[in-house]
Amino acid sequence: MPTIGLISPGAMGASVGAAALSDGKNVVWASEGRSADTHQRAESAGLRDCGTLDDLVASADIILSVCPPHDAEPVAKSVADRNFSGVFVDCNAISPMKTVKLSEQFDRFVDGGIVGGPAWRSEAGTCLYLSGIEANEIAQLFTGSPLHTQVISDDIGAASAMKMTFAAYTKGSTALLVAILGVAERYGVRETLEQQWGESFTTQTHQRVLGSSHKAWRFSGEMLEIAETFAGAELPGGFHQAAAEVFERLAVFKEGNADSLEQLLVELNKRS
Amino acid sequence: MPTIGLISPGAMGASVGAAALSDGKNVVWASEGRSADTHQRAESAGLRDCGTLDDLVASADIILSVCPPHDAEPVAKSVADRNFSGVFVDCNAISPMKTVKLSEQFDRFVDGGIVGGPAWRSEAGTCLYLSGIEANEIAQLFTGSPLHTQVISDDIGAASAMKMTFAAYTKGSTALLVAILGVAERYGVRETLEQQWGESFTTQTHQRVLGSSHKAWRFSGEMLEIAETFAGAELPGGFHQAAAEVFERLAVFKEGNADSLEQLLVELNKRS
Numbered sequence: 283m284p285t286i287g288l289i290s291p292g293a294m295g296a297s298v299g300a301a302a303l304s305d306g307k308n309v310v311w312a313s314e315g316r317s318a319d320t321h322q323r324a325e326s327a328g329l330r331d332c333g334t335l336d337d338l339v340a341s342a343d344i345i346l347s348v349c350p351p352h353d354a355e356p357v358a359k360s361v362a363d364r365n366f367s368g369v370f371v372d373c374n375a376i377s378p379m380k381t382v383k384l385s386e387q388f389d390r391f392v393d394g395g396i397v398g399g400p401a402w403r404s405e406a407g408t409c410l411y412l413s414g415i416e417a418n419e420i421a422q423l424f425t426g427s428p429l430h431t432q433v434i435s436d437d438i439g440a441a442s443a444m445k446m447t448f449a450a451y452t453k454g455s456t457a458l459l460v461a462i463l464g465v466a467e468r469y470g471v472r473e474t475l476e477q478q479w480g481e482s483f484t485t486q487t488h489q490r491v492l493g494s495s496h497k498a499w500r501f502s503g504e505m506l507e508i509a510e511t512f513a514g515a516e517l518p519g520g521f522h523q524a525a526a527e528v529f530e531r532l533a534v535f536k537e538g539n540a541d542s543l544e545q546l547l548v549e550l551n552k553r554s
Numbered sequence: 555m556p557t558i559g560l561i562s563p564g565a566m567g568a569s570v571g572a573a574a575l576s577d578g579k580n581v582v583w584a585s586e587g588r589s590a591d592t593h594q595r596a597e598s599a600g601l602r603d604c605g606t607l608d609d610l611v612a613s614a615d616i617i618l619s620v621c622p623p624h625d626a627e628p629v630a631k632s633v634a635d636r637n638f639s640g641v642f643v644d645c646n647a648i649s650p651m652k653t654v655k656l657s658e659q660f661d662r663f664v665d666g667g668i669v670g671g672p673a674w675r676s677e678a679g680t681c682l683y684l685s686g687i688e689a690n691e692i693a694q695l696f697t698g699s700p701l702h703t704q705v706i707s708d709d710i711g712a713a714s715a716m717k718m719t720f721a722a723y724t725k726g727s728t729a730l731l732v733a734i735l736g737v738a739e740r741y742g743v744r745e746t747l748e749q750q751w752g753e754s755f756t757t758q759t760h761q762r763v764l765g766s767s768h769k770a771w772r773f774s775g776e777m778l779e780i781a782e783t784f785a786g787a788e789l790p791g792g793f794h795q796a797a798a799e800v801f802e803r804l805a806v807f808k809e810g811n812a813d814s815l816e817q818l819l820v821e822l823n824k825r826s
Contacts, residue, residue, distance in 0.1 A: 378741055397750055411746065434746050443741035448750055450734045455727055461789045462722045468787035469650055469715035474683065474706050478669055478720055515740035516823070517733045520796030527790045551788070
């Protein structure tokens with residue numbers, strides 16, 4: 283049975299760690315320097331605390347990196363610097379180019395990209411896309427767990443590209459709607475616009491916009507990764523540079539969603 | 555009965571002119587320098603040819619400008635230069651700022667913005683949004699016609715803002731989807747992405763993307779107007795600058811929609 287090191291048990295990571303526990307596998311995490319919330323999540327998920335990152339790298343055969351996009355590079359480097367010889371799996375929302383760059387620090391590397399929310403139940407449909415020559419071995423870790431897996435190809439970058447292009451629409455169109463509501467509000471035509479949209483689309487839009495406000499702080503980094511992904515394919519990165527700016531302005535809602543659309547638009551339309 | 559001058563009877567304009575014909579009103583257009591197609595459309599719509607723009611400006615009490623966004627400014631100037639003293643109605647997809655600028659050339663000006671396709675049948679739901687102190691008088695021209703109208707306010711710019719914010723999502727999200735398909739194709743993950751999207755969303759997306767390809771040549775100008783509208787509200791214009799670039803690359807399909815998504819993506823992904 284391989285020992286799996288998980289960096290780190292955030293909302294998503296804890297569910298991925300729990301999914302890997304099946305068949306008596308050992309999943310460890312390193313508590314040093316982590317918050318009480320993370321401790322709580324890791325313990326609930328049944329992960330074993332191995333103490334420090336040094337211990338984690340020394341004991342793990344496979345390391346899964348699940349973290350916000352801006353942490354992906356430092357996490358990979360901190361593991362590579364400790365001469366990790368197992369399989370490093372980057373599961374983060376980063377561009378294919380950045381993934382290729384990270385992979386060059388490792389002898390054994392698998393590219394991953396997660397589509398969906400935390401994978402506590404199979405019905406949630408959360409899928410870990412994987413690519414790389416050892417992708418099948420990583421997929422097998424999750425057999426029978428609530429986390430679905432799909433191997434795309436041997437190419438490092440493919441799983442990242444899948445994640446980037448999927449989020450490009452879900453989160454990109456949400457950011458576009460936020461901006462549109464802000465523009466309509468500024469010109470005094472939001473009510474007219476919402477009448478033209480109709481009740482169903484308007485209600486749905488308000489729910490999407492409000493529901494994403496507490497996640498905006500971490501979406502902005504992901505949007506910049508998507509912009510880079512587009513630029514790497516010689517298509518315009520402007521959609522997601524704009525989306526990053528929109529989410530950046532909503533980062534104040536990190537502790538909880540905006541109470542009302544009006545509150546959200548006031549924040550959005552504050553001049554910086 | 556007022557005489558209405560229509561500039562110009564394109565696919566949309568001809569339907570607006572026809573809608574204004576009710577109750578025995580007189581709708582004139584100027585054929586000088588126009589194509590055989592435009593002649594055909596104007597005749598089918600029942601509009602009277604008054605010959606030249608000089609004649610149109612001299613005989614009309616109201617002038618409706620319905621043209622591609624990049625023509626809105628030259629059309630308004632050509633009318634203002636002829637000392638038109640009636641009501642000039644700009645119905646075009648231009649930014650509120652540009653509309654305000656155009657209005658300064660006229661004593662009597664109404665801002666208009668059309669949402670929907672050509673208004674041949676009431677069920678199409680096409681709506682002419684209007685703003686300005688004489689907006690109600692213009693709305694009344696279309697009573698009982700297939701073209702719906704809605705007066706927003708006395709503010710020049712409001713109808714334009716309504717048009718811009720509505721098209722910002724419909725056309726902006728289409729451009730985003732085109733770009734995403736192009737990026738996914740480049741990285742070799744389009745099939746995987748479409749599986750994750752599911753059949754219904756994928757089919758719908760292909761239809762939207764292909765169906766808009768023959769209109770892309772005129773959408774790019776509109777996208778730049780929307781980008782300006784966003785910037786005027788101190789929100790990022792990048793979404794629609796990117797959308798303009800995407801539609802620009804599809805301008806080759808002016809004579810007819812792309813036959814297949816593959817053909818469209820080859821064109822999109824050609825390096826300029």
